Amino acid sequence: KQEVTQIPAALSVPEGENLVLNCSFTDSAIYNLQWFRQDPGKGLTSLLLIQSSQREQTSGRLNASLDKSSGRSTLYIAASQPGDSATYLCAVRPGSEKLVFGKGTKLTVNP
Amino acid sequence: GAGVSQSPSNKVTEKGKDVELRCDPISGHTALYWYRQRLGQGLEFLIYFQGNSAPDKSGLPSDRFSAERTGESVSTLTIQRTQQEDSAVYLCASSSRPIYGYTFGSGTRLTVV
Numbered sequence: 393k394q395e396v397t398q399i400p401a402a403l404s405v406p407e408g409e410n411l412v413l414n415c416s417f418t419d420s421a422i423y424n425l426q427w428f429r430q431d432p433g434k435g436l437t438s439l440l441l442i443q444s445s446q447r448e449q450t451s452g453r454l455n456a457s458l459d460k461s462s463g464r465s466t467l468y469i470a471a472s473q474p475g476d477s478a479t480y481l482c483a484v485r486p487g488s489e490k491l492v493f494g495k496g497t498k499l500t501v502n503p
Numbered sequence: 504g505a506g507v508s509q510s511p512s513n514k515v516t517e518k519g520k521d522v523e524l525r526c527d528p529i530s531g532h533t534a535l536y537w538y539r540q541r542l543g544q545g546l547e548f549l550i551y552f553q554g555n556s557a558p559d560k561s562g563l564p565s566d567r568f569s570a571e572r573t574g575e576s577v578s579t580l581t582i583q584r585t586q587q588e589d590s591a592v593y594l595c596a597s598s599s600r601p602i603y604g605y606t607f608g609s610g611t612r613l614t615v616v
Contacts, residue, residue, distance in 0.1 A: 423601045423602075424601065424602065424604065426604045426605065428607070433592070433612070434609065434610070435592075435594055435607045435608055435609040435610045436594065436596075436607040437607075438604055438605070438606065438607075441603075441604035443602055481546070483605075485601060485604075485605075487601075489559075490536060490548055490551045490559060491536065491548075491596075491605060493545060493546045494545075495545040496545060
């Protein structure tokens with residue numbers, strides 16, 4: 393059974409810091425991995441999607457890496473801003489089956 | 504529209520009443536998921552539709568919950584005899600091919616009083 397773990401559960405940093413959020417999964421047989429952002433009381437916004445054959449994806453200040461063999465992904469946020477404060481969720485897609493989510497990392501960026 | 508649309512955005516209902524939540528997926532998306540998120544909790548899988556295949560209902564918490572989808576169009580999630588523990592945000596997502604990832608709607612916030 394695929395399980396997804398996100399560490400840390402919560403993170404508080406001063407504005408301007410670079411930071412890394414971690415995601416690990418137990419079964420390396422995944423189709424792709426997706427990072428989402430969720431603001432309080434809102435739905436999920438897709439940030440980055442990495443296919444199983446890819447090593448990383450970049451969008452602006454965000455960079456996500458994937459090491460499928462070791463079951464790990466990281467989300468790197470450069471020069472963090474207060475507007476980055478949100479919960480970040482990692483989800484893996486095992487083939488055509490349902491997405492499996494981690495419990496998320498709650499990020500607070502302090503001005 | 505270009506995104507996944509859910510309605511209503513907010514619903515307050517009395518305990519014991521039935522409610523129906525609607526999800527309009529992106530046109531052409533064959534896969535559709537329903538998730539539930541209680542306050543301060545993670546996402547809880549409810550049900551998954553993939554094309555014309557039999558839906559994966561393994562996440563439905565009780566027989567008070569049911570969902571329908573006709574073809575690759577609108578889906579409705581019905582909760583009968585609502586209980587206070589049903590209060591949550593109900594999120595819908597859709598996808599075309601696996602390589603394109605999933606797009607989520609903004610959710611329906613259900614409050615049972």
